Amino acid sequence: MKMFSVAHKTVFVVDHCPYMAESSRQQVECDVLTKSRAQGVIPLAPVSKSLWTCAVECSMEYCRILYDVYPKDKLVNYIVSDSEFHILNSWRRGDQSTHELMSALAAVGPPNPREDPECCSILHGLVAAVESLCKITELQHEKRTALMDTAERVANRGRIICLTNAKSDTHVRMLEDCIQETILDQNKLAAGSDRLMGIQQCELVLVHIYPQGEDTLVSDRPKKEISPLLTSEVHSVRAGRHLASKLNILVQQHFDLASTTITNIPMKEEQHANTSANYDVELLHHRDAHLEFFKSGDLHMAGTSTRENSFKETVTLKWCTPRTNNIELHYCTGAYRISPTDVNSRPSSCLTNFLLNGRSVLLEQPRKSGSKVISHMLSSHGGEIFLHVLNSNRSTLEDPPSISEGCGGRVTDYRITDFGEFMRENRLTPVAESSHDPSGKVPVERAKAQLERYTRYWPMIISQTTIFNMQAVVPLANLIVKETLTEEDVLTCQKTVYNLVDMERKNDPLPISTVGSRGKGPKRDEQYRIMWNELETLVKTHAGATDRHQRVLDCIIACRSKPPEEEERKKRGRKREDREDRAEKNGSKEMEDKSWQDSERLKGLLEKGEQDAEVIKDSPDSPEPLNKKPRLSTDEHQEFVGRVSSVNNKFELYQHLKEENGMDVHENGKASR
Incomplete structure (x- = not known):
């Protein structure tokens, strides 16, 4: 019963009653050429969209994103409700495009404010939505045909998104009760028909739209189970950009989408062709494109931020300068279709055309330090743009690490x-068949x-x-x-x-x-x-x-x-080890003390010699001390005999040879004949 989820069928029911022709009161400036306007020209007055226009634009944006990301297996049925219901398309794959829906909406036209409100009701469209959910889609028919014996395994689930202007919370509860009764009636009809399928689960998303500047009469309510077959949630939203943001959030929640913002995209300015500026483009895609971030916990490193007026987060990736050739093959772990959030903006249009011309763009995670990590790539295939997830970790196609290196280099023993x-x-x-185990x-x-x-x-x-x-x-x-x-x-x-x-x-x-x-x-x-x-x-x-x-x-x-004697022996052994440790510590301490004493004694001798030298230097004319002894070196060796008996620091060498030759030695050390 889980072959088709609620996201397989989506029915839009848009209110076309006279009160939807009321202004949203969000003004749109039409006179944008104020600087070049000639004198005497009356400026154009701003205009405001009606509630109907806001509902149609936002619902079509919802469908555009859905068709971009899921072009085949997610279907939309569009219904307009006034005095009766108008089904604009069917579940057939040929009717699943924004072009078909826009052509049908153009034929319907805006609401007639002069029409009698008593004759119009959103109930007509809600009843038709339940009937439409009971109809079999092509995919469901294929699965039921392939599983003839177990056709009941093909489930029938769907979602109804109602855009209306409700009167009060009581009015909302009345709409929920009406849908519940209609589901029960349609399931009875489907039980006796081969062309219909009973509804196992239906989700009602009621969006109450009201003009800006007014107070809402309908309160928000989270998802609530009305019955085993029906769940309901209520959103009260102002018309205009608030409604667009709400439906953008809903399409992400309903179809498991995520947001990625491409930053630092270089684009040439329109006014100055020689200069360029950096722009940002937000893309929507399947949530699995961020799966590696969630697994590794690096979502914060990828630049997660919250968009203004939105509760959904976007992951920021940085533009890398694309290569001229597209020959390189990258190891991709997934490819997902993308849809620009603001499809009509100039940066989105330039990026889309750039990729459709056969270019590829690598995207890196913004990091404050370290080498850059390229995690994604944008490229087109067959006219469709895909966000490719690149493996930033070690590839499984590489040779496995040697066991001597250890697991991640941490364990080696x-x-x-x-x-x-x-x-x-x-x-x-191998065991022979004749062998038999006794057990x-x-x-x-x-x-x-x-x-x-x-x-x-x-x-x-x-x-x-x-x-x-x-x-x-x-x-x-x-x-x-x-x-x-x-x-x-x-x-x-x-x-x-x-x-x-x-x-x-x-x-x-x-x-x-x-x-x-x-x-x-x-x-x-x-x-x-x-x-x-x-x-x-x-x-x-x-x-x-x-x-x-x-x-x-x-x-x-x-x-x-x-035994006790063994314990006593162990205690003696422990005491002996402690004594050895203490003796080892004491021995090292005694050696340290001895070396300290030797160094102090040597330091004292050096200081004493310095003091003697200072006395001689400071008093060159002072008489020598009476008890002055020959100065000893630090090694305390005996002074030379010649230096002790020298005259004016001079001593005659080889005196015995001169005495044998009859030469005299004078007091000044010079010899004469």
């Missing part, structure tokens, strides 16, 4: 070797059961497990996943547990991962506690299989409950 062993142990092999299980069921046992506890990352990184636990891990255990298997598992107890007694190190932890990681007791918890978790997942599996779990629990 997968148990790749263990996973290869896991695949070898769970390979599927009576089908081979594929046995394979599924084995795979389920092997994956009950299987960490994928090396840093998330301890026991699977220990060679000592391998015998137990391989045996515990078996469906049944022998006595020898139980002894092997118990022996493995006792080996782990012996390792803990010897305080052997464990392969504990220190990723994300500061320092040397957990202490030895904490490492073994983590290991025992993980081992118990592994065995518990299989303990319910047989009694022998339970015996392995009991052995682990018994070994974990240590």
Whole structure:
């Protein structure tokens, strides 16, 4: 019953009674050439549209958007109501165009204000709308013919949009009751006819139009269920641009449309051909074109904003300079027909002609920083313009990332070797038909059961497990996943547990991962506690299989409950580790203190030498101190003998050779014969 939705059939019922000829009181200026007007020419007075004209223009804009986005499977039936109803088109595909509707409306003409209001009523059109919904469309007939045995699966749903000037809320309720009674009567007729279909669901959208400057007598009301067959909602709107905005919102709600605004479109000015300005164009299309934004949460990054006088949001995309060639193929995930919101504006017309000439335009998400992301493309196919959704994420057509790179580059320590062993142990092999399993299980069921046992506890990352990184636990891990255990298997598992107890007694190190932890990681007791918890978790997942599996779990629990003397030994071991840590800290502190003392002593010697130098420099004529000693270097080495006994800082070298040759040495250090 869900083959056709409510959006398949839409019936417009427009009031053509005399009161619809009343002015909307929204003035339209006709005299736009005020600057070039000659003197003495009387300016043209502004005009205002009637309620009928506003209703026709807005309803035709609704139909234009609908036909642009859904040219085939969404149908409109247009009815005018006065003293009788006038059906302007049918459900046939040939009648579904704005040209046909405009030609029919021109033949109807404007309302006659002199006609008797008592003879006119919107009820004539509403009754005809319900009768029209019971008629079978071509698409419904095709589906019913293809499903002869289950023709009742083809549902018949529809929507009635009534544009009128209601008198009060009581008048609105009377119209709803009339439609409800008509649906019940028509369903009875359709039950006995092959040419009619009963209505399973009908939505009534009543739009009350009133002139600007007046107070409305009809209150807005959200969608309300009148009966299981009928729901109703009421909108009270001023005529003019307010009515146009309301129907623009309704067409988006009724047909799952969304808005995209193309910004920074360069266009040449009409008055100045050498200059260009940037314009914006708003497009309507199916909501799925923004599906990737909703999935990734980047809708705010795409420049979402709310239009003036509207409750619908528009996504802003930036114009990219188009390429001259259209040879490149882009990886598209969807293509959706578009319809300009303001089809008669110059920017919309220029953009449409530009695309229909075979050009393509890439659209990017406006970003404050980072590289630009091209998410959509505008291009035409067969005279129709489509908004293409480009894949801005990693393409599924590319080579998959290597497992060594990790998932998104974040995880790299997968148990790749263990996973290869896991695949070898769970390979599927052909089974001979003659072979028979004593348990009576089908081979594929046995394979599924084995795979389920092997994956009950299987960490994928090396840093998330301890026991699977220990060679000592391998015998137990391989045996515990078996469906049944022998006595020898139980002894092997118990022996493995006792080996782990012996390792803990010897305080052997464990392969504990220190990723994300500061320092040397957990202490030895904490490492073994983590290991025992993980081992118990592994065995518990299989303990319910047989009694022998339970015996392995009991052995682990018994070994974990240590006797008092073992606990005392553990306490002594912990105290010893604490003392070693403190000694290590104290040793490092003593080394720091010693180095600080050495540096202070060296600093004192350097400062003392600087003070002596300052005394000599400041008092060059002062006598030397009586107790002055030879200055020592910072290494405190013995001063040279020649420097100590020198005269005026000069010392005669090789004096013994000169004495042997009979040469004298004077006090000034110069020799003479």
